[in-house]
Amino acid sequence: MPEDAPPEDAPPEDPAPRDPALDASPLALEAWLPYRLFIVSARVAGVLEGYYGPTYGLTQASWRTLAVIGDRPGLSAGEIARAAGLDQFATSRTIAHLMKLGFAERASATRDRRRASLSLTRAGTGAFADIARLARGIEDTLESGLSAAERRALDGALARLDEASAALAARGWRGLEPR
């Protein structure tokens, strides 16, 4: 039925006249440092989610929120959002979700009743401890392939990357030095 005759050969458009110099692929994704970091973290996130999702009904966002509350109880919703790098609205909903699941609770009875400080219920604490056990196991597995010296080197390098990326994020792409 395709009446409009499909041109069987490559059209006569020149397939890029080959600039000199910048010629090989301009960016090999698999070798690009940020992508390599992403791949590892995404795989780990997927594995961990494969546990806490079916077991506790959590999503990646709610797990992260749960972990922040568990790690630093007493924060308010906005502070959690900032700490977890999520936005205020989504965090508000995620907290509501965690409360519905019975994992988090608001403490009223503060001076400023606009902000409610959050903490985990007993069930939430249990879930957090359980998932954290697995998380630590994963970290151990990842690090088991590294020598002690390599671990130290990685730790230091990551600290530098953390600083550098924070500065970068603060300045935006426009702030890149022209090199």
Add this chain to the structure above:
Amino acid sequence: MPEDAPPEDAPPEDPAPRDPALDASPLALEAWLPYRLFIVSARVAGVLEGYYGPTYGLTQASWRTLAVIGDRPGLSAGEIARAAGLDQFATSRTIAHLMKLGFAERASATRDRRRASLSLTRAGTGAFADIARLARGIEDTLESGLSAAERRALDGALARLDEASAALAARGWRGLEPR
């Protein structure tokens, strides 16, 4: 208005009777290796998106797809999906989006006409090269804080983490050795 008298004090529920041993926070997110990797890559992704979003109308998914096509032209939709770690359906739509933007094109004229191999148009190639320039600049900025030795160490450690995380993802959380 709130007629139901709000109990001003903390309720008499015991705030966790303090298990011995496992007592300090079970997981400090900021120190957890996968989270540290995530933070850096997310910041970078955000900065880069701040450029290609407004400039080219791309989302993170479409940028990633664009980069894969640019890096390895000739792949089919399914192969791209596997390479980029995205799912088939989403990739199909993303490709349609890229074609609507004039950045990608399907080459018909193959033997098996179910699979169409994809490549970038001239405009797509230009966008890819432009964004890649910025991406390389970002990588340089990140690495500029590291000594040559540190870079090598990071590179090696990341290679190990890549292997280990791939194995982990293949086996799932159940496959963790009991330690």
Add this chain to the structure above:
DNA sequence: CCATAAACTTGCAGAATGCAAACATATCGC
């Protein structure tokens, strides 16, 4: 040729997101 399989694409329902507006409470200036 017909049956079945493979590679994609489309439709659609439900979930997630982004943003404006609403709420509730505090605080400040008078």
Add this chain to the structure above:
DNA sequence: GCGATATGTTTGCATTCTGCAAGTTTATGG
């Protein structure tokens, strides 16, 4: 005190994204 204004958080709603079932097109095997 008491409006005016600011702050912390939630809600409503339109838009977009996802996940999955079903559809389309092309191959392949009997």
